[in-house]
Amino acid sequence: MRAELQKFLSSITLDQKKVDDTIMKAVSKNIEGMFFLYGHGGTGKTFIWNTLSATVRFEKGIVINVASSCIASLLLSDGKTTHSRLELLIIVHESSTCSIKQQISQAELLIEAKLIIWIETPIMHRFCFEALDRTMR
Incomplete structure (x- = not known):
């Protein structure tokens, strides 16, 4: 894990480092919240997600990597779809929750x-995020 993290950190840009530092500061202080990372293809979003994952795992924390589509889940270390990992229903409504039992x-x-990374979020309805929020409460 150390070698993987060092590989990421050795090629991180200043802008990527700012994003990484901001999110890791919130993670280390257990500050709840959401961060949205957006940009055109090739801007380094996947690099940042994988750097964040490596950092949390190196510090012995748990990171959950999910994606809104099966293809996108392949971009992440141990990535799964939101529907399989979070047991999010395919059809959601305003009072949905995830089907995970306590x-x-x-x-x-x-x-x-410590961190949930959810990529390809623009293709999901807001009810999906609200379902996870209700489940976590």
Whole structure:
């Protein structure tokens, strides 16, 4: 993990470092919140996500990497779709929650996670994010 993190940090740009520092500061202080990272293809979003994942894992934390599509999930280390990892229903409505039961290991994983990285968010309805928020509460 150390070698992987060093590889990422050795080629990070100043702009990417600012993003990484901002998010990692919130993670290290256990500040709840959302960060949206957007940009055209080739601007380094995947690089930042993987750097954040490596940093959290290097510090012995849990990071959950999910994507809104199966293809996008392949870009992330241990990435899964939101529907499979978070047990998010395919059809969501304004009072939906994720189908994770409180007593299973998947719920414990969510509770212990320092960071959830969710990519390709613009293709999802806001009810999906609200469902995860309700589940986490």
